[in-house]
Amino acid sequence: MANVSFAWDSSLELGIPEIDEQHKKLFEIGERLNFLIENHTASDNQIELVKIMVELKEFAGYHFYTEEKLMDECKYQKRAEHKKQHKELIDNLFSNKNVQKNENSKMALIAMRSMILDIIWTHVSVADKEFGRAYRRYIKLFKHMEDKRKEARKSLDEKFGTIIKEFDMTLFYLYKDQTIRGHSVVTTRESRSGYSKLNTLEKNTFMHDVTRAIEAIAKTFTPDDIQLIYATDVDNQVAVHLIPKFKDTDAYGKVWCNSTDFEILPEEKYEALALEISRNM
Numbered sequence: 207m208a209n210v211s212f213a214w215d216s217s218l219e220l221g222i223p224e225i226d227e228q229h230k231k232l233f234e235i236g237e238r239l240n241f242l243i244e245n246h247t248a249s250d251n252q253i254e255l256v257k258i259m260v261e262l263k264e265f266a267g268y269h270f271y272t273e274e275k276l277m278d279e280c281k282y283q284k285r286a287e288h289k290k291q292h293k294e295l296i297d298n299l300f301s302n303k304n305v306q307k308n309e310n311s312k313m314a315l316i317a318m319r320s321m322i323l324d325i326i327w328t329h330v331s332v333a334d335k336e337f338g339r340a341y342r343r344y345i346k347l348f349k350h351m352e353d354k355r356k357e358a359r360k361s362l363d364e365k366f367g368t369i370i371k372e373f374d375m376t377l378f379y380l381y382k383d384q385t386i387r388g389h390s391v392v393t394t395r396e397s398r399s400g401y402s403k404l405n406t407l408e409k410n411t412f413m414h415d416v417t418r419a420i421e422a423i424a425k426t427f428t429p430d431d432i433q434l435i436y437a438t439d440v441d442n443q444v445a446v447h448l449i450p451k452f453k454d455t456d457a458y459g460k461v462w463c464n465s466t467d468f469e470i471l472p473e474e475k476y477e478a479l480a481l482e483i484s485r486n487m
Contacts, residue, residue, distance in 0.1 A: 210319065212236035218330055220338025222276065228269045229330055232322060235262055239319045243312060255314055262322070263299055270296065277337065280344035288333055295325060358396075362443070366391045368476040370422075370483050375408065376415040378422075380480040383468040386449055386457055388427040390483070392416045393445035401436060401444050416446050418487060423448055425486035435462060 212233045219226050235258060242254055270292040277285040298321065363369065367382035370390065381389040392415055404412060420432055429450035437445050449462045 210236075210240060210323065212240060212322075218326070218335070220334060221342050222338055225269075225273060225276070225334070225338070228265070228272065229334075231265060232269075232325065232330075235265065236319060236322045236326075239315055239322070243315050243319065255318070258318065259299075262318070266292075266296055266299055273334070273337070276341055280341050280348075282337055282340050284333075284336070284340075288337060291329060291333055295329065362393065362395075365443075366393060366445070368473075368480045370480045371419075371487060373411075373415045373418075375411045378415065378419045380476055380483065381447065382470065382476070383465070384471055384476075384479070385465075385468050386455075386462070388423055388429070388450040388479075388483070389462075390419060390423060390448045391445050392419050392448065393443055397442040401438070404444070412444070416448070419448055422483050422487045423450055426483045430458070433462060 214230050214233050218229060220229075238254075238258060242258075274285070274289055274292065276282075277288060282288070362377060362379075366377075366379040368380045369377060370380050371378040376392050376394055379391045379393065381391050383389060392412075394412065401409070401412070416434075420434075423429070423432060427450045430453045431451040433447075433449040433451055435447040435449065437447065447462065451458050
């Protein structure tokens with residue numbers, strides 16, 4: 207295997223930056239082996255051989271772990287087969303038979319170089335490339351969905367106020383209009399055409415979340431009553447306004463009506479009040 211090149215080949219890129227950088231590290235190890243083989247000194251090479259072997263084992267450990275974590279994340283269909291290949295490569299590195307049987311340190315270096323070439327051309331260029339294509343498809347879809355979720359969440363934050371608690375199906379907000387202290391909202395995470403359109407499980411889950419929110423408001427403010435107002439807005443967002451009522455105020459006995467004419471509090475006041483409510487959940 208004279209004149210073997212370990213110059214990085216861009217055709218091996220997976221399009222996953224973290225993995226591509228790790229693969230380049232494997233090529234760097236190969237280049238160091240080339241240098242040692244071409245400038246052979248038995249005593250020095252034996253020391254370097256041990257160093258590179260340790261480094262290669264460490265590399266394989268964290269590199270394969272990183273790949274397998276990404277495979278699990280995207281539920282890669284061939285991950286069982288791919289993980290099996292990783293195990294075989296690790297076993298080969300740790301048994302190190304091809305290296306151990308060569309007493310001549312130069313031959314041991316050449317044997318190790320062959321192991322790296324085997325990883326590159328039978329694993330990276332085939333199995334990893336296939337995984338890379340699958341992961342890129344997943345990221346493209348996931349990023350699109352994640353961007354849509356972030357956009358929707360930002361819209362809800364702007365509409366309702368400061369988050370108190372995130373439930374599985376709903377979000378519990380401290381309403382931005384605090385004319386009545388403790389006024390809160392429970393809303394569905396996703397748009398719905400109305401409460402009546404929710405299935406039985408969704409209705410039960412929604413009302414369970416509303417109940418938990420009511421209990422937290424009752425503990426925090428000890429109102430004489432809590433008014434519930436159900437609404438579905440123009441964005442098809444099902445929401446329940448939870449409005450504490452106190453007998454010693456003018457608002458007691460009156461039905462709350464939404465208004466755009468209210469004082470915006472400093473952000474830290476909203477956050478402090480939201481935290482106080484969340485501690486009572």
